[in-house]
Amino acid sequence: MQNLDELYAVIKERQKNPQKGSYTDYLFGKGLDKILKKFGEESTEVIVAAKNENKPRGDDELVYESADLLYHLCVLWAEKGVTVDQIKEELAKREGLMSEFKDRPEIQDL
Numbered sequence: 001m002q003n004l005d006e007l008y009a010v011i012k013e014r015q016k017n018p019q020k021g022s023y024t025d026y027l028f029g030k031g032l033d034k035i036l037k038k039f040g041e042e043s044t045e046v047i048v049a050a051k052n053e054n055k056p057r058g059d060d061e062l063v064y065e066s067a068d069l070l071y072h073l074c075v076l077w078a079e080k081g082v083t084v085d086q087i088k089e090e091l092a093k094r095e096g097l098m099s100e101f102k103d104r105p106e107i108q109d110l
């Protein structure tokens with residue numbers, strides 16, 4: 001079992017202590033452009049998985065590609081010095097914003 005915190009912690013550990021044969025090390029070694037390229041590719045694969053009828057992994061295709069995308073996003077956060085806790089804090093701030101949004105009169109009419 002690996003949640004996002006655990007995955008991010010392993011990625012940070014690889015960044016601090018490179019391990020031979022690690023794909024994460026390979027990405028850090030290549031640098032930001034490669035990480036961004038992979039993130040772009042994986043995003044496209046999520047889109048295709050969501051809309052394609054022809055799914056090599058059946059209904060799990062979107063789940064599989066989403067996990068790839070989340071992994072590459074975690075590598076990108078680590079490369080840019082962003083933490084999972086910062087993302088959680090940002091999401092938490094929006095809880096308040098969303099309830100204000102729902103109270104707006106134009107939203108009530110929808």
Ligand SMILES: N=c1c2ncn([C@@H]3O[C@H](COP(=O)(O)OP(=O)(O)OP(=O)(O)O)[C@@H](O)[C@H]3O)c2ncn1[C@@H]1O[C@H](COP(=O)(O)O)[C@@H](O)[C@H]1O
Nearest residue numbers: 002007010011014019021022023024025038067068071072
């Ligand atoms: N969650 C992942 C994960 N998801 C996807 N991937 C890798 O992402 C790559 C994406 O596949 P592609 O075919 O698109 O890329 P590729 O052809 O292998 O590589 P490129 O030549 O395109 O750069 C695959 O090599 C996958 O193994 C991951 N690699 C590692 N992890 C986790 O990261 C942690 C550290 O792993 P290591 O870095 O391998 O030690 C572990 O907890 C792993 O479970």
